[in-house]
Amino acid sequence: MTGRWRPRSVRVRLTLWHLGALLIVLLLYAGGVFAFVRHSLVADLDRQLQEDFDRAEEEEAFSRNPDGTLSWFIGDRDPDATDPEVVQGPWACVWTPDGGPLYRDPLAPHVVSLIGRDAAADPPILESVQASGGTWIRQITGEQDVAGGKAILRVARSEERLRQELRRLLAILGLGLPLAGAFAGVGAYLIARRALAPIEGMARAAQQITAARLSDRLPVDNPDDELGHLASVFNSMFGRLEASFDQLRRFTADASHEMRTPLTAIRTVGEVGLREPRTDHQYREIIGSMLEEADRLNRLVESLLTLARAEAGHARLARERIDLGGMAREVVDHLSVLAEDKRQAVTIDAPDGVFVLADRVVLRQAVINLLDNAIKYSPVEGQVRVAVTAGPSPVAILAVQDSGPGIAPEHVGKIFDRFYRIEKSRSRAVGGAGLGLSIARWAVEAHGGRIEVDPGQPGGSVFRIVLPRA
Secondary structure (H helix, E strand, O other), X not given: OOOOOOOOOHHHHHHHHHHHHHHHHHHHHHHHHHHHHHHHHHHHHHHHHHHHHHHOOOOOOEEEOOOOOEEEOOOOOOOOOOOOOOOOOOEEEEEOOOOOEEEEOOOHHHOHHHOXXXXXXXXXXXXXXXXXXXXXXXXXXXXXXXXXXXXXXXXXXXXXXXXXXXHHHHHHHHHHHHHHHHHHHHHHHHHHHHHHHHHHHHHHHHHOOOHHHOOOOOOOOOOOOHHHHHHHHHHHHHHHHHHHHHHHHHHHHHHHXXXXXXXXXHHHHHXXXXXXXXXXXXXXXXXXXXXXXXXXXXXXXXXXXXXHHHHHOOOOOOEEEEEHHHHHHHHHHHHHHHHHHOOOEEEEEOOOOOEEEEEHHHHHHHHHHHHHHHHHHOOOOOEEEEEXXXXXXXXXXXEEEOOOOOOXXXXXXXOOOOOOOOOHHHHHHOOOOOOHHHHHHHHHHHOOOEEEEEOOOOOOOXXXXXXXXX
């Protein structure tokens, strides 16, 4: 088995992380409690030893014997009482400054580590030592006034009671920590299970969502918490997917319909032409009609390919410095014949010197689409106005205004969708497939600009191309 083991379940991982963090906190807490209790017990023992040491200065603490030795106020004790649990102390030993023995506690021979001579210390030395029998004692050694003279005094007490209390505390902590860890683990697992229950519900609901059921949504128990926010984000994503699928279905249906119309016309005209012999002039008319429909089909396919390449990121732009006013005049001259057929007046206000950095062919197609739409939807003897201006910020604006019926507010947000037409019958009459504005929007946005529309109802619409100035 290679690699480090890692639980697959998020619930188990959360439980382990929670349990590990809690155990660390409990260990730190137990260590702090043990250190505090030990410090308190040692401080109490040291205070007792210091009191015993200071009491030696009192007249009644030690009395001098005729032979020069000393007697302690505690009196005679059984020298056979060697168990420190029975005799906890204090014990005392006194030496002259040069090391001569003045007093030896009756129990002292049984605590070998007490016997000996330490140099006088100021302040007195507090230390823990282990006696010959393995018993730990706490002792204080220093110079002190004893029975009217200077002497070296050592007072000791057993640490067995202190150590017994610490062992009892360790036993309690040692037993309590595993129990606390077990309860904490169970609690953490239940908490993780409850916390992750909404995710399991979302997973089950998500498994039921397919392309045919994109209208379904994930349950949102609490929209204000993180899981509710996650579910809301997924629901928004499903909404966008549903809209994309609907758009794709509409696009497929519309594209099929648009392609079927010229193909049906070509086939119908051809079948009619073959039913009976005709003159050369009649055959030319039939072939001309078929070529018109073929040309319409070709324009549709070219438009679809343009959009497909744009979405796939395969359309590369050859940017150059372009005079936007000059391009606008070129487009007006190119489409003026269409306006003349409808006796429309096309005015242009396009000064020189408004430059943009763009692909000439792509941007020109966008302007052509806007102006072509303006001519198509303006009435006979209507007016179309083209204007190029430099905005207050570093942008260039090309506006195309028509005198058509305008755009209803409910259609404004959809006119740039593929194959979307406000009046389908009228659009087919003027030869549109509903792709011109989609191509125009892509062309403008590909240059870092935007296309805006002012519905202008009634009295015509205004389309604006806004591009960064070069």
